[in-house]
Amino acid sequence: xxxxxxxLLIAVPLLSAFxxxxxxxxxxxxxxxxxxxxxTVSAGSCIGLLFRVxxxxxxxxxxxxxxxxxxxxxxxxxxxxxxxxxxxxxxxxNLIASKKSIEQxxxxxxxxxxxxxxxxxxxxxxxxxxxxxxxLYVLLEIGSITGYALIAMGDKDRAPxxxxxxxxxxxxxxxxxxxxxxxxxxxxGSLNMVDIARLLPALYQSKAVMAAxxxxxxxxxxxxxxxxxxxxxPNAYTFAPSAASSLIAPLMTKVMIYVMIRLILTVFTPKFAxxxxxxxxxIVWLACVAIVVGAICALxxxxxxxxxxxxxxxxxxxxVGGAWLGNRAGMTGAILHIVNDALMTLCAFLVxxxxxxxxxxxAFDDLKGLFTKMPFTMGAFVIGALxxxxxxxxxxxxxxxxxxxxxxxxxxxxxxxxxxxxxLVNVVLFFRVIExxxxxxxxxHHGHDHPPEPMAEAPLSMLVPLYVVAAGxxxxxxxxxxxxxxxxxxxxPSSFV
Amino acid sequence: xxxxxxxxxxxxxxxxYITLMMIGLYAMIxxxxxxxxxxxxxxxxTAIILFYVSIGVKKGGTLPIIEHxxxxxxxxIHAADYLNPLPHVLMLTAIVVSVAxxxxxxxxxxxxxxxxxxxxxxxxxxxVREK
Amino acid sequence: MKVTGLIIAVLAGALLIYATVxxxxxxxxxxxxxxxxxxxxxxxxxxxxxVPNMVTSxxxxxxxxxxxxxxxxxxxAGVACFLLLRIFRRKESAERLYRHVLTGVTIRLRxxxxxxxxxxxxxxxxxxxxxxxxxxxxxxxxxxxxxxxLYVIAHGHHSPxxxxxxxxxxxxxxxxxxxxxxxxxxxxxxREKVDALLCATGVFIYAGTGxxxxxxxxxxxxxxxxxxxxxxDPIMARSHGIFIVxxxxxxxxxxxxxxxxxxVSSRGEYDEGL
Numbered sequence: 001x002x003x004x005x006x007x008l009l010i011a012v013p014l015l016s017a018f019x020x021x022x023x024x025x026x027x028x029x030x031x032x033x034x035x036x037x038x039x040t041v042s043a044g045s046c047i048g049l050l051f052r053v054x055x056x057x058x059x060x061x062x063x064x065x066x067x068x069x070x071x072x073x074x075x076x077x078x079x080x081x082x083x084x085x086x087x088x089x090x091x092x093x094n095l096i097a098s099k100k101s102i103e104q105x106x107x108x109x110x111x112x113x114x115x116x117x118x119x120x121x122x123x124x125x126x127x128x129x130x131x132x133x134x135x136l137y138v139l140l141e142i143g144s145i146t147g148y149a150l151i152a153m154g155d156k157d158r159a160p161x162x163x164x165x166x167x168x169x170x171x172x173x174x175x176x177x178x179x180x181x182x183x184x185x186x187x188x189g190s191l192n193m194v195d196i197a198r199l200l201p202a203l204y205q206s207k208a209v210m211a212a213x214x215x216x217x218x219x220x221x222x223x224x225x226x227x228x229x230x231x232x233x234p235n236a237y238t239f240a241p242s243a244a245s246s247l248i249a250p251l252m253t254k255v256m257i258y259v260m261i262r263l264i265l266t267v268f269t270p271k272f273a274x275x276x277x278x279x280x281x282x283i284v285w286l287a288c289v290a291i292v293v294g295a296i297c298a299l300x301x302x303x304x305x306x307x308x309x310x311x312x313x314x315x316x317x318x319x320v321g322g323a324w325l326g327n328r329a330g331m332t333g334a335i336l337h338i339v340n341d342a343l344m345t346l347c348a349f350l351v352x353x354x355x356x357x358x359x360x361x362x363a364f365d366d367l368k369g370l371f372t373k374m375p376f377t378m379g380a381f382v383i384g385a386l387x388x389x390x391x392x393x394x395x396x397x398x399x400x401x402x403x404x405x406x407x408x409x410x411x412x413x414x415x416x417x418x419x420x421x422x423x424l425v426n427v428v429l430f431f432r433v434i435e436x437x438x439x440x441x442x443x444x445h446h447g448h449d450h451p452p453e454p455m456a457e458a459p460l461s462m463l464v465p466l467y468v469v470a471a472g473x474x475x476x477x478x479x480x481x482x483x484x485x486x487x488x489x490x491x492x493p494s495s496f497v
Numbered sequence: 498x499x500x501x502x503x504x505x506x507x508x509x510x511x512x513x514y515i516t517l518m519m520i521g522l523y524a525m526i527x528x529x530x531x532x533x534x535x536x537x538x539x540x541x542x543t544a545i546i547l548f549y550v551s552i553g554v555k556k557g558g559t560l561p562i563i564e565h566x567x568x569x570x571x572x573x574i575h576a577a578d579y580l581n582p583l584p585h586v587l588m589l590t591a592i593v594v595s596v597a598x599x600x601x602x603x604x605x606x607x608x609x610x611x612x613x614x615x616x617x618x619x620x621x622x623x624x625v626r627e628k
Numbered sequence: 629m630k631v632t633g634l635i636i637a638v639l640a641g642a643l644l645i646y647a648t649v650x651x652x653x654x655x656x657x658x659x660x661x662x663x664x665x666x667x668x669x670x671x672x673x674x675x676x677x678x679v680p681n682m683v684t685s686x687x688x689x690x691x692x693x694x695x696x697x698x699x700x701x702x703x704x705a706g707v708a709c710f711l712l713l714r715i716f717r718r719k720e721s722a723e724r725l726y727r728h729v730l731t732g733v734t735i736r737l738r739x740x741x742x743x744x745x746x747x748x749x750x751x752x753x754x755x756x757x758x759x760x761x762x763x764x765x766x767x768x769x770x771x772x773x774x775x776x777x778l779y780v781i782a783h784g785h786h787s788p789x790x791x792x793x794x795x796x797x798x799x800x801x802x803x804x805x806x807x808x809x810x811x812x813x814x815x816x817x818x819r820e821k822v823d824a825l826l827c828a829t830g831v832f833i834y835a836g837t838g839x840x841x842x843x844x845x846x847x848x849x850x851x852x853x854x855x856x857x858x859x860x861d862p863i864m865a866r867s868h869g870i871f872i873v874x875x876x877x878x879x880x881x882x883x884x885x886x887x888x889x890x891x892v893s894s895r896g897e898y899d900e901g902l
Contacts, residue, residue: 014700186652
């Protein structure tokens with residue numbers, strides 16, 4: 001069975017999505033167990049596959065029994081394997097944590113919600129695992145369409161408009177990617193990523209290949225919300241329901257960063273991306289602007305969820321800048337930050353989900369006195385905040401360390417200054433929230449001792465996954481050395497200094 | 498000049514499709530009405546579909562269906578006689594994706610109209626800011 | 629915003645047109661697209677899959693994995709429209725409107741009362757068009773449309789056609805009934821729950837065939853593993869496998885088209901529709 005892990009990790013959630021859809025019409029109580037079982041099998045297969053890749057090297061899986069490039073094939077190397085594990089485990093933890101919140105917000109439409117949830121996870125897993133450029137587009141659209149629907153179920157006034165704006169920009173991004181693949185197809189005649197990489201070196205001087213690279217990059221940047229194409233992200237993620245925002249926010253942008261790194265490293269080799277085109281310096285400056293803009297806009301916000309979404313915009317700037325620095329430390333930092341940022345964002349949005357479940361709001365005014373009312377949730381929030389700021393031994397410190405050393409090595413001091421500026425702004429942002437939650441009492445009191453607020457903590461099913469993620473933040477930080485030396489090191493070609 | 502004309506005759510189809518794409522893109526960005534943006538999206542996607550299909554044309558090629566296909570291969574098949582089937586296959590997928598996106602976009606537009614009673618983006622934003 | 633849009637469109641268009649300088653000329657039989665991967669499909673389709681229509685064999689066999697996701701996309705669009713729009717009315721409104729079919733007289737009945745005879749039809753808005761010719765002709769046409777659609781699905785191997793095309797036509801037959809009469813008639817013929825279950829079943833057939841091949845020992849969606857089950861040689865098994873998944877696709881597309889139409893045209897309320 002272990003030979004079939006690449007198929008299991010995506011076929012099981014796909015089939016279970018249809019079963020959940022049917023179960024939603026017959027007996028609503030069956031939907032949750034089927035979804036959990038499917039995502040557990042998928043997560044198990046991803047972890048098993050990663051171990052197989054670490055033992056054997058690149059795994060090739062031929063779908064339909066056809067050899068590439070005539071059929072669709074999976075190439076799974078350590079980069080794939082690592083991102084797959086993160087995606088599937090994060091989706092599973094979020095599913096368990098969101099059960100109560102889904103039942104509270106949409107009691108009648110549990111079946112379709114879980115169906116679209118599992119289909120979104122299928123899309124993300126499929127984007128990560130595939131080795132065919134056109135297959136990536138189809139899976140991207142599965143992830144996008146389910147994302148639009150999940151987001152639009154939120155706040156009754158503003159969610160549909162936010163989702164429609166996301167739809168317009170997301171469709172432009174995906175169509176640009178499709179156009180880029182079309183230009184590559186006209187030039188090479190193939191759709192398989194490894195095959196294109198084999199055929200491209202002869203065509204480096206072709207203007208069609210250059211245009212294909214630029215359009216593919218712009219399309220992927222729109223979908224990952226890289227400044228200045230980020231306008232859809234704050235509204236879409238803020239007004240989404242808690243279950244959907246803690247699913248989509250950690251995963252969608254990170255998987256798109258994986259696609260960008262895959263395009264740079266495997267399809268258009270670094271020789272083309274950094275050498276023939278020579279735009280990497282400009283892109284790193286654009287990343288610096290993204291980080292600064294994200295930080296400043298986050299300072300201006302009055303509610304917690306929107307502040308977190310602007311922090312996501314800044315984090316995307318970290319990863320794009322790190323990848324385009326052009327040296328080993330920067331690329332390691334970017335890949336490591338994919339893992340770390342997914343976990344940090346998941347932790348932060350799960351905390352917001354808990355707060356919304358209990359307090360029914362996420363503005364700063366609603367956060368007063370939360371440290372007494374919900375101590376466990378806010379404890380995990382503090383760990384997540386320390387990680388986003390970049391305090392050792394949480395994982396956020398280590399990826400920032402790699403990014404800063406990559407910036408110094410490349411001589412790009414602007415990027416280093418932007419990273420440090422962003423860390424300082426994050427300190428201000430999170431201490432402001434912690435101050436409101438800790439020191440300010442909720443409600444009126446007449447100046448003398450009033451009885452302490454009773455603890456109204458979120459239910460256990462929402463706390464346990466949150467603490468697993470928070471523990472993961474520290475564990476991933478402590479094991480960073482292992483991750484870098486055993487997994488990430490093999491992804492980056494040796495030509496990188 | 499002759500070189501330019503030669504290129505025009507050889508590639509005018511791509512230029513027409515790119516122009517169509519840009520008309521659709523302009524409509525998506527610049528128009529105010531939500532339905533006009535959806536129509537622009539459709540134009541953009543349809544132009545990409547036409548672009549891909551035109552890649553598969555071969556001079557002198559016929560439909561990609563093998564005549565007298567029953568009963569085993571009685572004659573040799575030359576690839577140059579038939580059109581390239583791969584872009585057609587890819588575009589069947591793209592058409593379905595564009596229909597699916599259109600369906601979701603219309604559902605979202607209906608939700609917005611039910612709430613704000615308008616489909617013009619500036620009126621909706623005024624109503625949102627007033628709240 | 630208009631100026632920004634114009635600048636973006638012009639810049640993007642200029643880049644794209646500039647890149648066409650290096651394209652092969654239109655219709656060139658020596659272009660990379662015509663020489664690299666597709667000759668294998670053209671020359672080997674009969675030998676490896678026994679299906680003369682190359683587009684079908686590439687769609688459902690060589691790149692069948694993509695087609696499975698394509699069907700999933702349309703399924704998720706159906707579920708998304710349902711999730712976004714459907715309103716389950718708990719309380720019916722206090723009054724119902726009925727109209728006498730032959731004379732056009734409209735009556736209003738309070739809760740619980742039934743119309744005097746069977747000649748009354750239920751309407752929801754004050755003005756509903758009423759055309760006997762259109763209603764009768766569409767009702768008579770529906771079986772022929774469905775028969776042709778089944779032909780298109782079954783003949784995807786030998787002529788242009790296949791699951792998507794036939795499925796859309798099957799869906800159109802029910803939509804024509806809904807548009808010419810009213811949505812309630814169509815929903816009475818094909819209930820919402822049956823429609824939703826058919827939708828899931830159709831895609832499940834496709835993915836399930838792939839999983840069956842997995843369980844029989846081959847890779848996912850490798851139809852030659854079905855040979856012992858169907859008592860044919862592996863090449864004919866591929867041809868039959870393609871047919872099975874096309875049926876699945878046809879069912880799924882039909883059910884989804886009807887589902888999306890019902891939700892969007894009635895804005896989720898499943899009353900009279902358009």
